[in-house]
Amino acid sequence: GRHSMLPRHVQRLGRDWITHWNGSQILAFNSPVSSCMRWAGHYPPWAAFPLPNSADYSANWRFPLFFGPLRQFQNSNWHLDNYTQSCCFHLPNPSMKSKGEQPLTKKRRLSGQDDTSTLEQETNLSNQKEVSCLSVAQNEEKHRSKKGTIKRRWEFFCQRSKTMKIDKNKGCDQSSTGSEATFDFTVMSYNILSQNLLEDNSHLYKHCRQRLLFWTYRFPNILQEIKELDADVLCLQEVQEDHYRTEIKSSLESLGYHCEYKMRTGRKPDGCAICFKTSKFSLISSNPVEFFRHDIALLDRDNVGLVLLLQPRFHCKASAAICIANTHLLYNPRRGDIKLTQLAMLLAEIASVAPQKDGSFCPIIICGDFNSVPGSPLYRFIKEGKLNYEGLAIGKVSGQEQFPRGQRILSIPIWPKKLGISQNCVYEIKQQQKEENAGEKLEAAKPDNTQEIVIASEKLSSKLRHHFKLSSVYSHYFPETGIPEVTTCHSRSAVTVDYIFYSAANDDTAAQLGAEDSFCGGLKLLGRLALLTEKDLWTVNGLPNENNSSDHLPLLAEFRLIEQ
Numbered sequence: 001g002r003h004s005m006l007p008r009h010v011q012r013l014g015r016d017w018i019t020h021w022n023g024s025q026i027l028a029f030n031s032p033v034s035s036c037m038r039w040a041g042h043y044p045p046w047a048a049f050p051l052p053n054s055a056d057y058s059a060n061w062r063f064p065l066f067f068g069p070l071r072q073f074q075n076s077n078w079h080l081d082n083y084t085q086s087c088c089f090h091l092p093n094p095s096m097k098s099k100g101e102q103p104l105t106k107k108r109r110l111s112g113q114d115d116t117s118t119l120e121q122e123t124n125l126s127n128q129k130e131v132s133c134l135s136v137a138q139n140e141e142k143h144r145s146k147k148g149t150i151k152r153r154w155e156f157f158c159q160r161s162k163t164m165k166i167d168k169n170k171g172c173d174q175s176s177t178g179s180e181a182t183f184d185f186t187v188m189s190y191n192i193l194s195q196n197l198l199e200d201n202s203h204l205y206k207h208c209r210q211r212l213l214f215w216t217y218r219f220p221n222i223l224q225e226i227k228e229l230d231a232d233v234l235c236l237q238e239v240q241e242d243h244y245r246t247e248i249k250s251s252l253e254s255l256g257y258h259c260e261y262k263m264r265t266g267r268k269p270d271g272c273a274i275c276f277k278t279s280k281f282s283l284i285s286s287n288p289v290e291f292f293r294h295d296i297a298l299l300d301r302d303n304v305g306l307v308l309l310l311q312p313r314f315h316c317k318a319s320a321a322i323c324i325a326n327t328h329l330l331y332n333p334r335r336g337d338i339k340l341t342q343l344a345m346l347l348a349e350i351a352s353v354a355p356q357k358d359g360s361f362c363p364i365i366i367c368g369d370f371n372s373v374p375g376s377p378l379y380r381f382i383k384e385g386k387l388n389y390e391g392l393a394i395g396k397v398s399g400q401e402q403f404p405r406g407q408r409i410l411s412i413p414i415w416p417k418k419l420g421i422s423q424n425c426v427y428e429i430k431q432q433q434k435e436e437n438a439g440e441k442l443e444a445a446k447p448d449n450t451q452e453i454v455i456a457s458e459k460l461s462s463k464l465r466h467h468f469k470l471s472s473v474y475s476h477y478f479p480e481t482g483i484p485e486v487t488t489c490h491s492r493s494a495v496t497v498d499y500i501f502y503s504a505a506n507d508d509t510a511a512q513l514g515a516e517d518s519f520c521g522g523l524k525l526l527g528r529l530a531l532l533t534e535k536d537l538w539t540v541n542g543l544p545n546e547n548n549s550s551d552h553l554p555l556l557a558e559f560r561l562i563e564q
Contacts, residue, residue, distance in 0.1 A: 188229060287308070339378055
């Protein structure tokens with residue numbers, strides 16, 4: 001015949017493959033062909049004709065012999081043991097015991113039997129089959145939705161936050177006593193994975209089905225996540241400029257957000273966005289930060305930051321403000337010098353925006369993808385407010401590589417003086433003013449110690465400081481097991497690189513110790529959306545997946561603004 005090269009058992013398949021089924025039993029295929037049998041007229045490129053609809057089978061069904069090349073057939077894994085209920089169609093229930101026996105309908109016709117007596121039975125049987133197939137499809141859909149989703153739970157640090165979350169339109173907490181006033185709000189940090197970066201780094205997403213990586217599939221999922229989590233402030237990274245302009249901005253505005261955006265410099269098509277609900281905040285100022293400097297060789301990368309000063313609505317004090325910062329630091333694990341300099345530039349901008357009239361800082365929240373792991377020198381600098389980087393290898397700053405290549409040491413100082421930022425991570429002009437004021441007082445008290453002051457300043461040249469008392473929303477390890485939390489997971493790695501840092505109030509039991517400096521009140525962490533382990537994420541095939549369309553998880557925290 002036409003396909004004489006086919007094995008004998010394959011040639012006989014169309015002749016001998018007649019199966020006995022009871023009522024509503026279903027035959028399903030776990031093969032490339034099976035997906036093509038769901039719809040009439042849909043067929044694979046190698047098929048010579050559209051495969052018929054399941055409803056068209058009324059008697060013995062024979063598998064067509066003209067499949068195409070033998071290799072395609074062999075690779076399609078045709079084994080009855082592999083058939084599952086992933087695709088279903090019906091076969092009749094012919095009571096034929098042997099090859100020569102005829103179907104019941106033909107027997108009745110030849111014997112002159114009246115078909116009307118069995119018509120109702122056949123109709124009922126057909127209905128039972130349809131109900132059964134529908135039930136299987138529904139169960140399959142339920143199973144699929146359960147399998148593709150991992151439930152993340154809320155972890156509360158304050159009992160009252162459970163009840164406060166019910167009231168979405170809460171304002172000033174009138175139950176507070178004395179001079180203390182509170183204002184509760186939620187903040188999300190989310191790297192939504194720029195489509196351009198996804199396509200440029202496709203090797204990171206080999207574990208994903210291709211259709212899950214299209215922006216037309218991903219954006220509705222991302223938007224749905226944002227709707228469900230319903231944060232009052234969104235800090236988004238890897239926001240692609242054309243997508244932001246055409247659909248992201250308008251979609252978020254329709255949800256009640258005002259959006260501020262800073263695109264990366266150079267040819268990079270993505271950036272950072274901070275969006276806040278206008279029902280909760282008003283904008284005082286928006287301050288973009290560009291980390292690229294054409295006159296400084298060290299700063300040749302296009303990363304950016306964005307710092308907003310927000311005024312809470314419905315608050316008891318008209319002077320209350322919150323500083324929200326968002327950034328995406330350089331990825332390169334071997335350029336810790338650039339990462340630290342970019343961080344210093346962001347902190348300097350925050351230090352210029354956050355001071356209040358009395359000289360203290362307003363509450364601060366810093367979100368972003370820092371491309372650094374917990375416990376790394378960069379991470380410790382943020383939390384502890386100080387870092388002695390003398391003798392520190394550049395490749396060890398972020399902790400991304402366990403055994404970094406190259407042992408180049410950080411220079412002292414890391415960045416040149418013409419950047420205009422001091423080792424205290426403030427702009428030099430303000431630093432000079434502060435030092436002059438402090439110098440006048442010191443000179444009046446101890447006029448003979450000038451030489452000691454100069455020597456001390458020389459010794460501090462390899463020490464970085466910042467003026468904020470910052471804590472991390474997340475603890476980075478599950479306390480019961482010690483297993484690390486994960487914020488990003490793809491084909492190459494699963495680690496924590498995303499954070500929400502905040503200036504903790506003195507009575508915040510969830511806060512960790514940081515640098516001591518002056519703050520007006522602060523923030524109390526009420527709760528957070530729990531993170532997951534790497535094992536949890538691989539149960540749904542890592543990230544992105546059917547329901548989570550970024551390679552990062554969204555971080556979400558609830559805060560209470562406290563003023564004294």
